[in-house]
Amino acid sequence: MKLSKKVVLIGHFGVGKTSLFRRFMDNEFSEEYKVTLGVQIKKKVIELPDGRELSMIIWDTEGHSNSIEDTRKSYLLGSHAFIYVFDVTREETYATLHKDLEYLKKNHAKVPAKILGNKLDLVNEKEIAQHLTSQEIHFDCLTSAKTNKNVQNFFSELAKEITK
Amino acid sequence: MTKHQDDHLHFNPQVQIIKISYDGTIKETDNNFFNWKKNTSVFDAHPFFEILRELERNNDTDKKALNFPCIHLEDSEVAKICDVTFTIEKKEITIILFDYTTKYKDLNQIAQQKNESILLSKQLELKNKYLLEKEEFKNSFIANINHEIRTPLTSILGFVEVLEKTKLTFEQEELARIIKRESLHLNSLIDDMIDLSKIESGKLKVVEERFSFQNLIDGFRESYSKVAEEKQITFETTIDPSIQEYLIGDRTRVYQIINNILTNAFKFTEEGKITFSITKNYQRTNKTSLNFKIEDTGIGIMQENIPHLFERFTRFDTDKRVSGTGLGLAIVKNLVDLLNGEIKVNSEPEKGTTFNIKLPFKFEVIKTAPKRKKKKYTLPKSKNKFRILVVEDEEITQYLIMKILISTGNFFVDIAINGQEAINYIERRKYDLILMDLTVSKIDGYQATHMIRNNYGDKFISEVPIIGFSGKANETAKDKCIRAGMDDFIAKPFEQEELIYKITKQIAKKAAD
Numbered sequence: 256m257k258l259s260k261k262v263v264l265i266g267h268f269g270v271g272k273t274s275l276f277r278r279f280m281d282n283e284f285s286e287e288y289k290v291t292l293g294v295q296i297k298k299k300v301i302e303l304p305d306g307r308e309l310s311m312i313i314w315d316t317e318g319h320s321n322s323i324e325d326t327r328k329s330y331l332l333g334s335h336a337f338i339y340v341f342d343v344t345r346e347e348t349y350a351t352l353h354k355d356l357e358y359l360k361k362n363h364a365k366v367p368a369k370i371l372g373n374k375l376d377l378v379n380e381k382e383i384a385q386h387l388t389s390q391e392i393h394f395d396c397l398t399s400a401k402t403n404k405n406v407q408n409f410f411s412e413l414a415k416e417i418t419k
Numbered sequence: 420m421t422k423h424q425d426d427h428l429h430f431n432p433q434v435q436i437i438k439i440s441y442d443g444t445i446k447e448t449d450n451n452f453f454n455w456k457k458n459t460s461v462f463d464a465h466p467f468f469e470i471l472r473e474l475e476r477n478n479d480t481d482k483k484a485l486n487f488p489c490i491h492l493e494d495s496e497v498a499k500i501c502d503v504t505f506t507i508e509k510k511e512i513t514i515i516l517f518d519y520t521t522k523y524k525d526l527n528q529i530a531q532q533k534n535e536s537i538l539l540s541k542q543l544e545l546k547n548k549y550l551l552e553k554e555e556f557k558n559s560f561i562a563n564i565n566h567e568i569r570t571p572l573t574s575i576l577g578f579v580e581v582l583e584k585t586k587l588t589f590e591q592e593e594l595a596r597i598i599k600r601e602s603l604h605l606n607s608l609i610d611d612m613i614d615l616s617k618i619e620s621g622k623l624k625v626v627e628e629r630f631s632f633q634n635l636i637d638g639f640r641e642s643y644s645k646v647a648e649e650k651q652i653t654f655e656t657t658i659d660p661s662i663q664e665y666l667i668g669d670r671t672r673v674y675q676i677i678n679n680i681l682t683n684a685f686k687f688t689e690e691g692k693i694t695f696s697i698t699k700n701y702q703r704t705n706k707t708s709l710n711f712k713i714e715d716t717g718i719g720i721m722q723e724n725i726p727h728l729f730e731r732f733t734r735f736d737t738d739k740r741v742s743g744t745g746l747g748l749a750i751v752k753n754l755v756d757l758l759n760g761e762i763k764v765n766s767e768p769e770k771g772t773t774f775n776i777k778l779p780f781k782f783e784v785i786k787t788a789p790k791r792k793k794k795k796y797t798l799p800k801s802k803n804k805f806r807i808l809v810v811e812d813e814e815i816t817q818y819l820i821m822k823i824l825i826s827t828g829n830f831f832v833d834i835a836i837n838g839q840e841a842i843n844y845i846e847r848r849k850y851d852l853i854l855m856d857l858t859v860s861k862i863d864g865y866q867a868t869h870m871i872r873n874n875y876g877d878k879f880i881s882e883v884p885i886i887g888f889s890g891k892a893n894e895t896a897k898d899k900c901i902r903a904g905m906d907d908f909i910a911k912p913f914e915q916e917e918l919i920y921k922i923t924k925q926i927a928k929k930a931a932d
Contacts (some may be wrong), residue, residue, distance in 0.1 A: 293489020333473025
């Protein structure tokens with residue numbers, strides 16, 4: 256049977272979800288900021304290390320202003336993974352991280368949530384990693400959609416994890 | 420599907436209805452905007468519909484109806500933003516697409532503006548933070564480099580003074596004079612850099628003090644008359660007699676402004692004359708505005724260069740014999756702005772330049788104050804020489820101070836290379852004065868002073884006069900020394916006379932107590 260997995264990008268507005276989405280899907284990047292209203296969905300077929308093919312269906316959702324609870328509940332239904340994106344340069348985008356993760360755990364207990372800090376190109380990687388750790392922000396990956404740093408690798412690892 | 424929905428669909432072209440089987444095959448569609456074929460898979464129409472597989476897998480299809488608002492749907496021909504409803508029935512699923520593209524695009528514009536303004540203010544905040552950090556780094560860099568340059572400069576200037584007192588040939592005398600002149604130039608360059616850095620970082624505070632304006636102008640008249648004589652040009656000074664003798668303002672900065680302009684006028688005038696006139700613009704209650712006009716018959720400035728005259732590192736002359744860093748006029752402009760004044764320049768090549776500077780002052784209607792003269796001090800009579808402890812880690816400065824003090828024939832000198840060693844020395848021997856470098860290692864000058872003042876019952880130790888000295892010469896350095904318990908402060912590079920004066924003063928004061 257053909258493998259198909261739904262992955263939802265969530266997080267505050269302006270953190271770069273759409274940039275990550277475009278970088279992963281089409282390897283494109285634009286400096287121009289464009290609000291995402293609702294959700295845009297695309298499919299990308301990737302080959303897994305064991306030769307199987309996976310259709311990754313990525314839902315790029317509208318960013319919220321306060322917490323994940325603002326995200327429309329129906330968008331989260333039937334997900335195989337959540338990617339919680341925050342902006343490493345804006346503390347308010349990870350200030351509600353713990354609360355948001357609790358919400359996801361409570362309502363989607365079986366769905367893994369990956370934490371991703373984006374806009375790495377604007378900061379010093381070592382310094383921001385230390386800063387985040389000191390703030391008890393545990394992240395899975397730091398990326399730059401602009402420079403493509405760690406983006407493809409992150410999605411490849413995620414694909415492997417959700418197809419185990 | 421409800422009756423209401425059904426009616427709605429028939430009359431609303433903005434709605435498309437698709438009926439599919441549970442395996443996703445399209446059984447029926449009105450193709451109102453998406454032209455999807457019967458008997459094809461809805462999963463191939465758009466990846467959004469893959470959600471149906473997941474809902475079925477997770478038994479979420481138990482729900483009778485599911486709504487997905489604001490879904491971006493597109494195929495090769497059409498792009499819509501729709502609210503999508505799945506109505507799950509026994510044998511089929513009805514999908515209804517409500518086209519709200521126009522409404523959502525309008526909402527999108529509002530959200531775009533709102534989010535953009537928030538992100539922009541955040542970006543500005545970040546940029547501001549970055550600039551502040553950069554500025555802080557620059558200032559600390561300048562302060563540190565200043566310290567590093569001043570230390571060897573102190574030695575150079577000091578040794579030149581020592582050298583000048585030895586027997587020298589005419590040629591050697593000339594060489595020593597050049598070293599001194601260049602070192603003093605370097606010293607003033609450091610001062611310029613620090614001033615500019617302070618002004619730009621907003622750290623330069625305007626001081627309001629009462630000072631003799633007449634004395635200030637007399638000083639210019641006296642020193643520049645000598646220069647004029649050497650250059651064989653005329654220097655004329657006129658002052659409006661109605662200007663108060665004593666004014667309230669920042670004397671140091673006023674001096675700096677006028678001195679800079681006069682220096683430039685003399686630098687670029689080889690013949691003719693320089694006139695310096697001060698007139699009153701207005702006077703109200705206790706306020707007055709003065710105009711300082713400095714007019715020369717020098718080389719002048721090209722018209723197109725005038726707008727760039729006050730920019731940093733701007734030099735228009737190509738004559739390398741005329742020294743300068745291009746910082747002087749940038750400082751002048753910044754200082755004039757800081758004092759709420761105005762500066763204007765008119766110039767014509769080969770004819771000369773005129774600077775007009777308007778500066779505000781305050782004044783008090785009081786009688787003239789007596790002139791304060793520097794009080795003279797002499798060392799108390801003693802059979803023995805006075806013993807000085809010099810706490811300094813730089814070998815060259817140690818040697819210089821030792822040479823200066825010993826050459827007077829009045830002092831014995833001990834050297835401690837850090838604060839700890841200084842403490843050891845004072846416990847073993849009585850000193851008449853300590854010269855304390857503020858940045859020595861182990862225990863710094865402030866800490867060492869604190870220990871001397873507080874840890875000893877023996878007054879000979881706890882009340883020994885201490886003079887702090889440092890290359891980090893700023894307005895607060897002296898205050899900081901006094902607060903730390905020292906008696907005075909001397910900035911590097913110091914002049915021999917100043918050093919001896921301060922030492923003599925402290926020893927004399929202690930003896931008088």
